[in-house]
Amino acid sequence: MSVPAGTVAGADDDHRKRPRRRGAALQTAILDAVLAELAEVGYARLSVERVAERAGASKASLYRRWPSKVELVMDAVYHVLPDQGAPPDTGSLRGDLLAMMRAVAEQLAGPAGQALGGVLSDALGDPDKARRVRAYARGTSQVGMHEIVRRAVARGEVDVAALSERRLETGHALLRHHFITRGVPIPDQVIVEIADEVVIPLLRLPGAADR
Amino acid sequence: MSVPAGTVAGADDDHRKRPRRRGAALQTAILDAVLAELAEVGYARLSVERVAERAGASKASLYRRWPSKVELVMDAVYHVLPDQGAPPDTGSLRGDLLAMMRAVAEQLAGPAGQALGGVLSDALGDPDKARRVRAYARGTSQVGMHEIVRRAVARGEVDVAALSERRLETGHALLRHHFITRGVPIPDQVIVEIADEVVIPLLRLPGAADR
DNA sequence: GTTATAAGAAACGTAGCGTTCTCTAGGAGG
DNA sequence: CCTCCTAGAGAACGCTACGTTTCTTATAAC
Known part of the structure; x- marks a missing residue:
């Protein structure tokens, strides 16, 4: 049974199969996820939970850095x-x-x-x-x-x-x-x-x- | 035991003791409640539930008129x-x-x-x-x-x-x-x-x- | 190797959303 | 007066997301 090339690539992209990111790498991934969600759903419909999912991070990791959605988004926007x-x-x-x-x-x-x-x-x-x-x-x-x-x-x-x-x-x-x-x-x-x-x-x- | 004047006034103001408002009277009460909440907590923290409580109306009465918070607030603001x-x-x-x-x-x-x-x-x-x-x-x-x-x-x-x-x-x-x-x-x-x-x-x- | 801790996942209790249901007040019409 | 209709009030529902906590463990530093 041959495995399609796409499937292999997908497996590589599954963050649960890759090492945990730490510090700046994780922060960047989170901020990138914010910008992507902002572009897709706008500010009003953006949720911290969805950002965390998208970044492949836990909500607790986000809340360790930013106390609320507005600050998360401010950092993401001002950063870019x-x-x-x-x-x-x-x-x-x-x-x-x-x-x-x-x-x-x-x-x-x-x-x-x-x-x-x-x-x-x-x-x-x-x-x-x-x-x-x-x-x-x-x-x-x-x-x-x-x-x-x-x-x-x-x-x-x-x-x-x-x-x-x-x-x-x-x-x-x-x-x-x-x-x-x-x-x-x-x-x-x-x-x-x-x-x-x-x-x-x-x-x-x-x-x-x-x- | 003497009842303070304020208490008596409060009883009169308890909407559950007064007749139901209908139509325009109810709408005005709701819009007034929106403006009061807006002034107290701002837009972000304003909730439809709190507005309904404040107006002494049921949420269903609000949703019969306005499909969402933003439209409720738009009407209240533009109306005033x-x-x-x-x-x-x-x-x-x-x-x-x-x-x-x-x-x-x-x-x-x-x-x-x-x-x-x-x-x-x-x-x-x-x-x-x-x-x-x-x-x-x-x-x-x-x-x-x-x-x-x-x-x-x-x-x-x-x-x-x-x-x-x-x-x-x-x-x-x-x-x-x-x-x-x-x-x-x-x-x-x-x-x-x-x-x-x-x-x-x-x-x-x-x-x-x-x- | 050990140690400390950040990260991921899961679970929690809560608030508010938008909806539905029941009861009944209130208005319209006869 | 009565009847009928329906808007209004209150309660409850299932759901989402919030902000938090707990547990496990990956990871970096030494």
Whole structure:
């Protein structure tokens, strides 16, 4: 009796036949399982039990690391997002802005977007968690834009006096607004409009203190 | 043995001692209970069972009207928000804008804000529900702003050519952005900054098609 | 080899879900 | 007044998932 090649491969993939993973390897497997479940069923229908099954881990192993679903998902999502380092320098304000906003749109189309509402909602009941979610949401807005305008100022494209926190927030705010009101994917045309009709003209205005 | 006045009042409030409510009266009681629970425990921790208890109704009565928690909460929240009618006419673009944004900030500080993330998250799994949530979120942005700029154009404060959907969305987007990144209440100074530094200058720019 | 402990599996008690069933209050109509 | 219909209240059900505990043992370190 010949054994099909597929069956052999399947047996190899059965985690119960393989050694136990420990530490970082297990953590990675769990976080990967979270992302896969998030993509398949969304945040609301994601369950810790299903994640554990999918990761071939015991629930106790998950609860040893994360006290609740929201924290598990936060770690998985924040772990997979790119570092909030400097956006690419394209040589122009417009180029930098478009690159950054396209990256943000891509994030909203992925696990971060999937989890956005649910994480916010689940985190609201606890001040520490809410603080963490908000700080993260703020961070992704601020760091990129601050670097982009720093460069634009250095290039002489923008006057420092035109800058204000409200103005710097506008690009991210409009992307998230589109996400909430129309879902994903965010069309590139919308991104271009946000840059060309809103953010760039704003940053080219006279000082924010003038009206 | 004297019975405290509070106890007597409590007995009167015991719904099991009062006639059954029917139809609209029951519906109102249920929706009121939702709003109270939302305010006390937020969306994530709100349960249909607790709402039913609080309303002095049976779960079956709730499920006869609403198939799930998200729809129950959507109805309660949308029911209590003001009609999306015309914002007050203050005589100036700035006045109208500030009035509208203050109203939106107030909404975000109430049940609508409490439910925002959770409803979005729960609705994402079902295309019809997602559509409804998104349409509502869009509606609250569009109607007010369209009326405000129509008046501003009529007053000669704004040139039609300056208008674009992206620009009209900016106020609402920034308020929601503040909600997500810093919570509520939204300080009035922030509202004023959004109007004076962002929305009004944007609407006073040359045509959106120009860059 | 020994030791310590993290990992996997199973089981537990609980809460809430969504549903069903029974009884009856309440309204409509005659 | 009566009759009829059904919505409403309360209770119970089976199920899922939660968060926790217990037991066994694989695994790493020494």
